[in-house]
Amino acid sequence: MNILPPALQEVIDAFGLLPGVGPRTAERYAYYLLRRDPNSIHKLVAALEELPGGIGYCQKTFALVPAGQELSDLYTDPRRDKTVIAVVAEPFDIVAIEKTGQFHGTYHVLGGLVSPIDGIGPEQLHIAELVKRIDEDKVVEVILATNASVEGESTALYIQQQIGDRKVIISRLAQGLAVGVDLEYADQISLGRAFDNRQTL
Amino acid sequence: MNILPPALQEVIDAFGLLPGVGPRTAERYAYYLLRRDPNSIHKLVAALEELPGGIGYCQKTFALVPAGQELSDLYTDPRRDKTVIAVVAEPFDIVAIEKTGQFHGTYHVLGGLVSPIDGIGPEQLHIAELVKRIDEDKVVEVILATNASVEGESTALYIQQQIGDRKVIISRLAQGLAVGVDLEYADQISLGRAFDNRQTL
Numbered sequence: 001m002n003i004l005p006p007a008l009q010e011v012i013d014a015f016g017l018l019p020g021v022g023p024r025t026a027e028r029y030a031y032y033l034l035r036r037d038p039n040s041i042h043k044l045v046a047a048l049e050e051l052p053g054g055i056g057y058c059q060k061t062f063a064l065v066p067a068g069q070e071l072s073d074l075y076t077d078p079r080r081d082k083t084v085i086a087v088v089a090e091p092f093d094i095v096a097i098e099k100t101g102q103f104h105g106t107y108h109v110l111g112g113l114v115s116p117i118d119g120i121g122p123e124q125l126h127i128a129e130l131v132k133r134i135d136e137d138k139v140v141e142v143i144l145a146t147n148a149s150v151e152g153e154s155t156a157l158y159i160q161q162q163i164g165d166r167k168v169i170i171s172r173l174a175q176g177l178a179v180g181v182d183l184e185y186a187d188q189i190s191l192g193r194a195f196d197n198r199q200t201l
Numbered sequence: 202m203n204i205l206p207p208a209l210q211e212v213i214d215a216f217g218l219l220p221g222v223g224p225r226t227a228e229r230y231a232y233y234l235l236r237r238d239p240n241s242i243h244k245l246v247a248a249l250e251e252l253p254g255g256i257g258y259c260q261k262t263f264a265l266v267p268a269g270q271e272l273s274d275l276y277t278d279p280r281r282d283k284t285v286i287a288v289v290a291e292p293f294d295i296v297a298i299e300k301t302g303q304f305h306g307t308y309h310v311l312g313g314l315v316s317p318i319d320g321i322g323p324e325q326l327h328i329a330e331l332v333k334r335i336d337e338d339k340v341v342e343v344i345l346a347t348n349a350s351v352e353g354e355s356t357a358l359y360i361q362q363q364i365g366d367r368k369v370i371i372s373r374l375a376q377g378l379a380v381g382v383d384l385e386y387a388d389q390i391s392l393g394r395a396f397d398n399r400q401t402l
Contacts, residue, residue, distance in 0.1 A: 021230075045250055
């Protein structure tokens with residue numbers, strides 16, 4: 001006997017495929033759409049139907065672009081400095097950096113991080129294309145803006161080796177205390193980095 | 202300038218309509234569907250398209266049923282005792298109670314709880330239909346299985362008044378310590394109820 005109608009159970013199961021969504025959360029989403037806001041169903045369906053077909057990748061930076069567009073707006077914009085590249089793991093990292101409003105160079109999306117456990121080797125990432133860009137765009141600085149994780153660090157190290165003795169400044173995002181975090185609640189490693197990278201006043 | 206392609210931004214916005222989903226979570230869902238599991242998009246679209254049209258309400262219990270079905274399986278099942286009714290606020294409460302495997306009566310879904318703040322008065326709930334069922338099905342016990350919240354309590358009180366002096370046992374789910382919860386972490390009110398409702402051994 002079905003406690004819930006199959007049409008509802010299938011929506012719950014489909015939501016359950018999303019990352020971090022358990023059965024209870026999936027039930028909440030499904031019930032919300034059913035009872036409180038049936039109009040959202042159409043919005044979600046219409047948006048999802050366009051999803052895979054509407055997206056492409058920038059041929060230079062591998063950022064997400066509307067399908068059919070060859071280069072990212074952030075790359076072609078003449079106000080962006082093509083000689084400075086921020087290297088990020090995933091396209092959404094660009095959104096986070098753009099929100100700071102402090103970076104005026106261009107991006108390069110690796111498409112992941114080196115992670116032997118997940119079977120991702122450096123040859124699956126857009127590292128060769130980065131090195132090519134360094135030569136083509138006369139790049140003066142590469143900012144390795146990967147996560148401060150084991151994968152982020154080892155990917156950064158690998159890229160550094162690939163860049164070799166090209167005359168380019170290679171930098172890494174600063175690590176230390178997060179702004180607004182109490183020292184007593186900071187994790188050991190961040191606190192250690194904050195000591196290592198302390199600034200003379 | 203769009204940092205993200207419109208096709209992706211629209212999926213993020215649509216997911217953002219779901220309860221408790223902020224922009225970061227919506228981004229995670231959209232990116233997961235795009236990069237890691239494009240097949241899930243079709244599953245989700247297919248399921249959502251069937252959602253509103255595939256669901257109906259039981260004419261007696263107001264539980265969710267497949268469209269076109271008049272009565273809930275849990276109501277028509279001859280093994281279920283129609284003389285005992287568990288009154289719940291929402292259809293998913295039935296799922297939670299069924300999981301205990303301890304209740305063999307039938308259900309009555311109110312469709313919400315009395316909540317003046319949200320503009321929900323008792324006349325919008327299926328209370329008149331409950332009273333009618335009590336008479337028609339010769340009900341001997343009504344278990345008011347609404348939440349132990351202000352709304353749950355006041356709805357239970359209102360129903361009790363509507364049942365009036367009909368010869369029917371009216372009960373309420375026991376309140377006290379949650380099983381497995383340390384006494385020192387229990388909230389004051391639950392601990393207070395646990396004292397009030399203490400059982401003689």
